[in-house]
Amino acid sequence: MNVASTNNVVGLHTNRVFESISAYLMKVERRSEHTRYNYEVAIRRFFMWHAKKSIEDLEVKDLDILNERMIRYQAHLLDDYDYGHNYVNALVAPIVKLYEHLSRNRYNVKAEDVRLDKLSDDGESYGKLTVKEAETMAKLAMKQKKGQEKATLIRVAYTTSFRKSSLLHIKWSDIYLDANSQNYIVKIIGKGNKKHSRPLSPDLYNEMLKIKEQTYYKKYNDNYVFHLSDNTILAMMKNLRAEMNISEDRNIVFHSFRNVAANYIKETGGDIEEIRSQLGHSNYSSLRHYMSDDEDYANMAGIRMLEYIDDNILEKLNKEELLQIINQQSESIKIILQREAKKIISKKENK
Incomplete structure (x- = not known):
């Protein structure tokens, strides 16, 4: 994408870039002050990376960008910061919207030059921690x-x-x-x-x-x-x-x-x-x-609630057998049992 010089753009001056960005953010703020803040953060972050300038100091030439530059920016956010897909999408979207705004206001830019394929929803992409x-x-x-x-x-x-x-x-x-x-x-x-x-x-x-x-x-x-x-x-x-x-x-x-x-x-x-x-x-x-994709029919409520289990069955187990059952449970279940044990011990100590 080639950005026209200031002589070829009607009424365009080097300091007007910041004025145009400010006008765009004013429009966003009418929808939501929170969204405006997030958009400004995303825009400032991008130009500091792309042009190594704050948006107050941007010149028309700093708007010139090839799509492959945006691909590198996306990779920078993914690889250098470990950001997830959804967050990267949220950081890129305001740049596209800004370039649409600039294009409508006689800047020789195109939103297509900064538009990227949206990254897939990554709800599952982060590793699990216990x-x-x-x-x-x-x-x-x-x-x-x-x-x-x-x-x-x-x-x-x-x-x-x-x-x-x-x-x-x-x-x-x-x-x-x-x-x-x-x-x-x-x-x-x-x-x-x-x-x-x-x-x-x-x-x-x-x-x-x-x-x-x-x-x-x-x-x-x-x-x-x-x-x-x-x-x-x-x-x-x-x-x-x-x-x-x-x-x-x-x-x-x-x-x-x-x-x-x-x-x-x-x-x-x-x-x-x-x-x-x-x-x-x-x-x-x-x-x-x-949500589990596997249908565990044996453990569905309709089967479980009809299964007869002796109310006193735990009393038939010795200490070692009870501990064996407890230790086989998930960490989360064990935390619940430990919490209940703590309550009982506290009551005994307070007597």
């Missing part, structure tokens, strides 16, 4: 620089299932104490400008407060909880994978934390509606991988 693995990562992250902040980010990530972009935009003012449950509630505006809220245990909230005690943290006064860059999080995950000997073929990335709770719900018998609510999806199309 609850224990996620917690181990949080503990190991404590040893890294900014350890308290990194460890807390991981714990908030896998308990709330918020996306990384939402986690990094949590403000202290977004968190409040729920008097009924005595848990803390964090509210965010997520994908599609939708509001989501998740509970934080008092212990986890206290871990968050410890971030404020860190010496380096005193320089921040923007009300945001986390101040970790994409590169910092990328390096953190790389170090954690190495320390835990996690092979590359497992494809464990930061986004893997988002699905920990959903997998826990599935393994402990929760239904698809609970999973949908946890992940904040508005529909079920992205939840296919939480």
Whole structure:
């Protein structure tokens, strides 16, 4: 694509590129302030990579781009940052929309030159982490620089299932104490400008407060909880994978934390509606991988509820046999049993 010089474009000046981008973002803001913010971030990020300039300094010549350059940008986001398909699609779409806007406003550009084939939905492409693995990562992250902040980010990530972009935009003012449950509630505006809220245990909230005690943290006064860059999080995950000997073929990335709770719900018998609510999806199309394709007829409800089992059958087993059954269960089931055991032990100790 060849961009005409300023002499060949009516009324076009080198400083008008930023004015045109600003006008486009104003239009987006009428639909949603949150969308406008995401679009601006995507546009700034692209031109900093493509032209090594902020959008305030762009010239008409900086708009010149071949489609193969966009292919390289897509690969950069996928390979250098471990971003998932959906997030990469979300970062590329605003660039296409911007070039459509520029084309309508007498710039000699074409949206086709920046348009890419949409990457497939990658709901299944992130490697799975168990609850224990996620917690181990949080503990190991404590040893890294900014350890308290990194460890807390991981714990908030896998308990709330918020996306990384939402986690990094949590403000202290977004968190409040729920008097009924005595848990803390964090509210965010997520994908599609939708509001989501998740509970934080008092212990986890206290871990968050410890971030404020860190010496380096005193320089921040923007009300945001986390101040970790994409590169910092990328390096953190790389170090954690190495320390835990996690092979590359497992494809464990930061986004893997988002699905920990959903997998826990599935393994402990929760239904698809609970999973949908946890992940904040508005529909079920992205939840296919939480539904089994294999029909296990022997374990369907119509068979299970008619099967007679002696109510006292567990009493016929000795300690070793009971432990054998427990140890054969999934990690999520064992966590439930351990939690119940803890309650019984606490009651005994408090007598």
